């Protein structure tokens with residue numbers, strides 16, 4: 001990838017932030033706290049955060065599920081899409097990440113709308129099903145890529161017709177088309193996309209993205225029945 005191109009994508013993302021978004025100390029602080037605690041800088045970009053928020057609002061989501069909390073950056077965007085009595089269940093395997101996220105949610109004033117679960121997502125998803133909660137209206141898959149196919153099955157199981165499922169990082173600089181890739185993340189998203197394609201109850205597309213996070217993409221999966 002030409003460096004000149006990725007610089008331009010990042011510059012346009014900065015322009016989007018300057019032009020369309022209000023300054024937001026709470027979101028900035030979540031990223032800064034994550035960095036200070038040594039967490040990887042892999043949160044969604046501001047434009048992607050707003051995109052997720054708009055999608056969640058568009059489906060009138062009152063119950064949102066997120067897999068992969070990190071420092072709570074995308075979680076704040078999603079929680080702010082909710083009405084006051086709405087709920088974001090967000091799942092994080094790493095206690096250090098969850099501790100940072102908890103502070104981020106409190107600072108953002110959305111902690112009352114968030115159920116932060118610490119543990120491997122597969123285990124937590126089984127617990128959630130056992131709790132017989134109401135279906136989720138919007139689901140954001142952003143945890144470990146090798147488990148994405150399993151997360152799709154769980155997402156559909158915890159959904160209703162009309163639920164929107166979004167999965168992050170499914171293009172991976174274009175590596176997704178390499179069937180022989182030795183990268184476990186690439187193979188994970190390929191299995192996920194094959195599972196999506198084979199699923200009888202979803203309609204899906206994949207939107208490629210460029211920006212401050214480089215070249216990647218999100219799968220958009222609507223549960224139809």
Ligand code: SAH
Nearest residue numbers: 043044068070073074092093120121143144
């Ligand atoms: N959604 C966040 C970024 C998530 S990064 C944002 O955009 O702000 C991916 C996160 O998934 C990391 O915090 C990682 O610890 C977590 N994760 C990795 N494997 C997991 C698993 N098996 N279960 C739950 N979380 C997991």
Ligand code: DHB
Nearest residue numbers: 042043044142143168169
């Ligand atoms: C990684 C994970 C993400 O969710 C992301 O958006 C970017 C990178 C990673 O594990 O490297």
Ligand code: MG
Nearest residue numbers: 042142168169
């Ligand atoms: Mg991601």
